[in-house]
Amino acid sequence: MTAADAAQAAAAAGAGGQGDGAAGATSGGPRGGGCRTSSRLERVLREGHFAVTCEIGPPQSSKSEGILKHASVLKDYSDGQNLTDNQTAIVRLCSLAAAVHVIRAGGEPIMQMTARDRNRIAIQSDILGAASLGVRNILCLAGDHQTFGNHPGARNVHDIDSLQMVQMVRAMRDEKKFQCGDQIKSHEPRMFVGAAANPFGDPFEFRVRRLAKKIAAGAEFIQTQCIFDMDRFEKWMRMVRDEGLDEKVFILAGITPVKSDKALKYIRTVPGMKVPDELIKRMEGAADKKAEGVNIAVEMIQRLKEMKGVHGVHIMAIAWESIVPEIVERAGLYPRPEVEVEEPAEAEVAVG
């Protein structure tokens, strides 16, 4: 069975989830189809623009200034801004509140939500709250294990996994149902639903098949792990295209600019990451390492722009948010497209 078949089989099997089965798989590819939410990111993607998303890491305090400052700049250089959810299991200002700060600054938040700290009750509750505050995008994740963070003694939750979260958010939107099956009588949360994919994790042969599963569960956009090994990413994309998955989901390729060879060497030790030797050598040999880090990021984006099936980039400039405008401009992705968003009519969106 191919991964594409797998996606179909899984969707057909119902798997307790979405009523429209096809999930992100509107015929004729992800582009062109009507928007299901009032997400600006969704509109940009469906109109066929090469999308740019970026990331803002909330602080380990209740200070919102940093988020507002970054968002007020990044809103013009990206179509969506991810707000991480206690990344690396370190306690930070919550992604929901951070998303609201981004809205205040005029941005388009993508709220990250992990299965590590919340059960299905808390997740659905947060989604209702987020939607009521104008959040229109969500990225469903497993979450880094708590032992990597600053509360290793915490108990993790993992009541549902990231795939099941995707399915749940889709059902809340498209079937107006809570996970338990109860109806959401009005004002169902209408989120554009994303998930992550790691083309560098193992078992490699299963990665594409698992992506198919995420699509079957209802993922509409995918943000990948940051890419350093472009050859392996290309190989993965080939497999993705062979299965026709790029026609069913929007793929945003992850890019992380680094400031030094030391950073690259560290990243290499992170589970699920691959960094080729040549890249490290190039950074070692660079006189101005920061500038070289930006050069590499820009070159990678150029290559990704030409790669069939890649619908955008996700720039994760961790603790270096200020560099994003330069990268976006140099990659020829500025200015960002202006799009009109509208709330879809109730009749259109009612499914099942």
Added chain:
Amino acid sequence: MIVAEPKPISEVAELVRDSNHLLIVGCGECVTVCQVGGEKEVEVLASALRIMWKKDGRKGTIDTQTIVRQCEPEYVAELAKKVKEADCVLSLGCGVGVQFIAEAYPDKWVVPGLNTSFGGGTVQAGVWEERCGFCGDCILHLTGGICPIIRCSKSILNGPCGGSQDGHCELDKDIPCAWQLIYDRLKGLGRLDLLDAVQPPKDWTASRDGGPRKFVKEEAMIE
């Protein structure tokens, strides 16, 4: 079986600090197999405590008894005589044993000598490893006989997560990724199709959080 580990002797000594007539109780089942609470370990602990007490100039007595099973009232009843003479019972059974003794002797102070760890088995002499999370709703037929609930660090039902690399879990190079194991085994058996269905959220009502779980087999009941 239930696998348990001994509490540090300093902690045990502290737990029985106020006792003058201590009874240490062993169990002949799981904890005997994993060599932490059988007759032998009971005697070793008793001697160690006696030496400690002597050093401290304490005069108390330490008695011992190992029963077939601490998780069955019938055997726990055999302790009656010695429990009566003791002012404190130190159980080297699992958490179940400690509680059954406490229930049987409501006026006696009962303390645990072990940390009850997991449901597992012997992987090599002297090494025991977890296999079952006692979730109450077995799904091993879907995962090639490898439990993701307990062996995956995130209990993922639709794994593997992005952190799986070279067969290891993202947590530690010494932890095999449960989902790599599942994948390899199903591949070997030609049953990768089992991984294509999106597994729905688990119904945890059969697991913890609903008070103690109970199993009733009517044919086995007397009366």
